[in-house]
Amino acid sequence: MDHDSWERVREVVAAIPAGSVLAYGDVAAQAGLPGRARLVGRILAEDGHDLPWHRVLRADGTPAPHIATEQLTRLRVEGVLAHNGRIPMRRYRSLDADCGNCSPENPSLYPECGRG
DNA sequence: GCGTTGACCCAAA
DNA sequence: ATTTGGGCCAACG
Numbered sequence: 001m002d003h004d005s006w007e008r009v010r011e012v013v014a015a016i017p018a019g020s021v022l023a024y025g026d027v028a029a030q031a032g033l034p035g036r037a038r039l040v041g042r043i044l045a046e047d048g049h050d051l052p053w054h055r056v057l058r059a060d061g062t063p064a065p066h067i068a069t070e071q072l073t074r075l076r077v078e079g080v081l082a083h084n085g086r087i088p089m090r091r092y093r094s095l096d097a098d099c100g101n102c103s104p105e106n107p108s109l110y111p112e113c114g115r116g
Numbered sequence: 117g118c119g120t121t122g123a124c125c126c127a128a129a
Numbered sequence: 130a131t132t133t134g135g136g137c138c139a140a141c142g
Contacts, residue, residue, distance in 0.1 A: 041123035
């Protein structure tokens with residue numbers, strides 16, 4: 001774990017557009033740290049106050065328990081709605097700018113992506 | 117060094 | 130739908 005990786009994680013989170021979300025694992029992958037989702041949670045916990053941390057949640061769409069209400073409240077304001085405390089990732093998951101992980105199951109939120 | 121503890125993830129049962 | 134077990138790894142005592 002070096003200083004650069006830490007900054008990259010922060011940048012990825014900072015770049016998530018309002019109205020969409022990313023899983024901890026997604027952030028790790030996009031920051032070049034595949035398989036290190038826990039590290040992302042750690043970074044947000046101690047150095048995420050100035051970031052849109054509420055746009056990052058678990059892969060199954062549920063928020064971490066201790067911040068659940070605050071997170072869901074903030075997301076609701078951005079138009080990201082939960083059902084039974086769970087966010088439907090299919091709909092709100094943000095994708096790479098180049099649509100690297102775009103698929104019919106995971107349609108792009110960006111109009112410039114032809115595959116959405 | 118070693119064991120514990122997490123804003124986690126996934127395949128298998 | 131849940132639970133289980135394994136993998137991940139930086140901080141902390």
